[in-house]
Structures are given as C-alpha cells and as structure tokens.
Amino acid sequence: MKKVNFNNLDNIQIPESWTKSALSLPETLENKKKVVYFSRFSKNLALVASLVLVCALSVSLFIFTQKGDILNAHKPSQNSESTTVTQTEHANQSESEVSPATETQEKTQQTESSTPTEPTQKVTEETVTETQKATAPTLKPDTSDPDASDPNGVVPPTQKPTPTEPPETPEAPEEAPEVEFDGKITVQFPSSHLSGNGYVYCQIYDGSDTLLGDSNPYSDTHRAFLTLPSAGNSSSSYVTATYNIDKGGFSLSKGTYRYCFYNENGETICSGLFDVY
Amino acid sequence: MDEVQFLSMSYEQVVRKYKKTIGSVCVMRLKNWADAEDCFQNTFLKLYKNPPDFSDEEHLKAWLIRVAINECNRYIRKNRFHLSLDDIRDEGIDFPEESCDMSWALMELEPKYREVLYLHYCEVYQINEIAQILNKSPNTIKTLLRRGREKLRKIYGGDGI
Numbered sequence: 438m439k440k441v442n443f444n445n446l447d448n449i450q451i452p453e454s455w456t457k458s459a460l461s462l463p464e465t466l467e468n469k470k471k472v473v474y475f476s477r478f479s480k481n482l483a484l485v486a487s488l489v490l491v492c493a494l495s496v497s498l499f500i501f502t503q504k505g506d507i508l509n510a511h512k513p514s515q516n517s518e519s520t521t522v523t524q525t526e527h528a529n530q531s532e533s534e535v536s537p538a539t540e541t542q543e544k545t546q547q548t549e550s551s552t553p554t555e556p557t558q559k560v561t562e563e564t565v566t567e568t569q570k571a572t573a574p575t576l577k578p579d580t581s582d583p584d585a586s587d588p589n590g591v592v593p594p595t596q597k598p599t600p601t602e603p604p605e606t607p608e609a610p611e612e613a614p615e616v617e618f619d620g621k622i623t624v625q626f627p628s629s630h631l632s633g634n635g636y637v638y639c640q641i642y643d644g645s646d647t648l649l650g651d652s653n654p655y656s657d658t659h660r661a662f663l664t665l666p667s668a669g670n671s672s673s674s675y676v677t678a679t680y681n682i683d684k685g686g687f688s689l690s691k692g693t694y695r696y697c698f699y700n701e702n703g704e705t706i707c708s709g710l711f712d713v714y
Numbered sequence: 715m716d717e718v719q720f721l722s723m724s725y726e727q728v729v730r731k732y733k734k735t736i737g738s739v740c741v742m743r744l745k746n747w748a749d750a751e752d753c754f755q756n757t758f759l760k761l762y763k764n765p766p767d768f769s770d771e772e773h774l775k776a777w778l779i780r781v782a783i784n785e786c787n788r789y790i791r792k793n794r795f796h797l798s799l800d801d802i803r804d805e806g807i808d809f810p811e812e813s814c815d816m817s818w819a820l821m822e823l824e825p826k827y828r829e830v831l832y833l834h835y836c837e838v839y840q841i842n843e844i845a846q847i848l849n850k851s852p853n854t855i856k857t858l859l860r861r862g863r864e865k866l867r868k869i870y871g872g873d874g875i
Contacts, residue, residue: 451737459729459758
C-alpha cells in the first residue's frame with residue numbers, strides 16, 4: 438500500500454511569467470490612460486438640465502404673474518383707488534401746466550368785474566373760451582367724478598390729459614414797466630397788434646380798479662395817438678383826460694393807476710401801472 | 715514612483731514570497747493554467763490597488779488566499795457556460811513525475827475538499843485558521859477534511875494519510 442504524501446503538492450511550479458506579469462502590474466496601471474466616458478457625466482448632466490429647467494420655469498412663471506398683475510390693474514374693482522390717484526395727479530399736473538392761461542383769465546376777469554365794458558368783455562370772453570377749450574380736457578378729471586367720466590374707471594390713453602400750452606394770443610397784455618406820468622402815457626408795442634384802421638385806445642383804472650371816464654371803450658376820451666411807427670414797432674401816446682376835461686374827461690389825484698391800451702377789436706395791447714404825484 | 719509597502723515589504727517582495735501559495739490555490743481551484751493565471755494576477759492587482767491594514771504576515775497571507783479563492787469562485791461563476799480552449803485541447807496541468815499521481819488524485823476531488831486539503835497539508839494551516847480564511851465554521855472544516863481524506867484515499871488507493 439502506498440502512502441499519500443501531500444508534500445508532493447508543494448512541488449507545483451508557478452511559471453515565472455506569472456511573477457513578471459504580477460510585478461509589472463503597477464507600471465501597467467500607471468501607464469494606463471484614464472478613459473472618461475461621457476456616460477459618467479450623465480448624472481451631472483441630468484442635474485444641470487433639471488436645474489436649468491426649473492430656473493426657466495420660475496422665470497416664465499414670474500413673468501406670467503407680473504403680466505397678470507398688469508392686466509388686473511386695469512380692472513376697476515381692484516384698482517379704482519390707484520386710478521383716482523392717477524387722475525388727481527394728472528389734474529394737479531394740468532393745473533400747474535395751465536397756470537399761465539389761468540392767470541390771464543383771472544386778470545381779464547378782474548377787468549371784467551370792475552367795468553363790464555364791451556371790448557373788455559369781448560377780450561375776456563375770447564380768452565376764457567380759448568383757455569377753456571385748451572384746458573377743458575385737463576380740467577375734466579379735476580371737476581368731474583371719475584366714475585361719471587368713465588364707468589370703468591379707466592382713463593383710456595386717448596382721453597389721457599395732455600399738457601396744454603397757454604394760447605399765444607396777440608391780445609395778451611404786455612406787462613409794461615411803470616411809466617412816469619406827466620399827463621401823457623407813452624408805450625411801445627409791435628405793429629402787429631394793430632387792427633382795423635389802426636386806432637388805439639387806452640383806459641385808466643384807479644386804485645380800486647374802477648374805470649375812469651367814459652364807459653364807452655371807443656369814445657374819443659379813450660383814444661390814443663399813434664406816433665413814430667418804425668421797424669415793426671409802433672409807439673402810442675395817450676394824453677389823459679385831465680387835459681380833455683372839456684370833452685368829458687376826468688382829473689387824476691395822487692395815487693397809483695393802471696392803464697390798458699387796446700386796439701379796435703378790444704384786444705389788449707399792453708397794460709401797466711403809473712403813479713401820480 | 716513611491717514604493718508601496720506591505721508590513722515593511724515591497725510589492726515585489728510580497729509577490730515573490732507568496733506567488734507559490736496563491737498560484738497553487740488558483741491552480742487547485744480552477745484546474746486550468748490560463749484561468750489560474752488570470753485569478754493570480756487579479757489577486758495581486760487587488761493587493762496593489764486596495765490593500766487593507768495588515769496586522770502581521772499571517773494576516774497578509776490569509777488575506778491573499780481569501781482573495782484568490784474569491785477570484786476563482788467569481789471566475790467560475792462568470793465562465794460557467796463558457797468552454798475553455800484548454801479543455802478542448804486537453805491541455806491539463808503538468809506536474810513533476812514524483813507528484814503526478816498525488817496531484818492528479820487531488821484534482822479529482824471536488825473543489826471544496828481540494829481547498830481544505832491543500833490549505834491543511836500544504837500551507838500547514840490549522841483548522842481554525844482555515845475556517846477563518848474560508849469563512850466557515852471549524853466543524854465544517856473538520857468534516858470537509860475527513861470526507862476529503864476518505865475520497866482521496868479511494869481515488870489514490872492509499873491506506874492512510
């Protein structure tokens with residue numbers, strides 16, 4: 438009988454090539470180029486893509502919400518208050534914008550209230566009419582109920598009050614400097630202010646703004662004299678009725694008076710103040 | 715290149731010291747030189763790439779044997795339905811004349827007996843150590859050893875081990 442000797446198994450000879458291959462493993466690993474496959478970034482790509490998508494959706498939602506707010510802003514039930522504020526602002530704006538015209542109107546109305554003479558009335562009416570025409574849209578929101586003007590409470594762009602310039606009228610009174618009175622008032626004005634036969638009239642108001650002399654604005658007592666027309670300018674002198682008492686004139690005591698030159702159409706050429714010492 | 719050290723031994727020293735043990739484990743398990751070489755290379759590749767903290771040389775040796783056995787098992791699972799060219803060419807393992815009969819007898823055993831017998835008689839591992847390496851209970855190792863010896867005796871025809 439033979440005995441089993443396991444020591445024989447220890448004689449298995451491992452080829453030297455195995456050892457060489459195992460020893461060259463570190464070098465092989467170092468020389469091996471790292472190939473990075475695109476699929477390795479798939480998770481990152483998906484993450485970035487989802488982030489971009491979320492951002493885009495957020496932005497679009499934000500824009501959509503803002504548009505919705507703008508659309509809702511035009512509904513009267515929700516934004517009547519803001520509309521009223523806007524109208525008030527426009528009204529204030531129009532008030533400030535039409536202030537020169539309103540001043541003109543006030544001045545002319547002052548004249549009218551003191552002496553309702555024909556030419557002055559004429560001038561005042563025209564001025565008021567034109568001013569009202571010009572300022573009508575702007576004054577509308579100030580004087581009228583916003584609900585009455587537009588049931589929706591929305592001012593359409595066409596009805597939006599536009600700033601109006603004061604009407605440039607030749608009859609706008611020129612603020613002349615205070616003249617030194619020696620019984621005669623002399624002023625200069627552009628010849629374009631003349632009308633009709635070229636007659637110029639002058640009225641004098643006392644300190645209480647009461648018309649002195651004849652109530653007829655075209656009477657001889659108010660007639661001024663044109664002198665030295667040259668280079669587009671005319672000069673007119675008005676000899677006060679102090680020296681024409683015999684023609685229904687009047688005398689001037691000490692005090693401050695206001696003069697007002699106007700043409701045949703009743704259009705004011707210039708006005709100003711003068712003192713009598 | 716920084717030299718990788720394993721318990722004050724270089725990689726080359728480890729390979730040269732344990733090449734016979736790991737090679738024999740792979741050959742015993744796979745009964746094929748080419749397949750055994752693949753598992754041999756993979757075992758040392760794992761040692762180089764992911765070495766654990768070894769406490770002593772016995773730990774290193776046991777770890778290498780465990781990895782080699784796992785590599786062989788994985789290889790067998792992977793190539794379960796593949797036919798090796800070595801089988802077609804009938805290129806078996808060549809043993810020296812004096813150990814041919816014994817090796818042939820051992821190769822006829824089932825792998826589970828082969829491993830235990832080899833580790834116990836060739837690598838001189840105790841039953842507890844084999845149980846630790848193969849992750850089995852000592853009683854299982856004892857049973858495997860006893861049955862393996864009986865089967866080997868029948869194959870080899872010996873009257874005692």
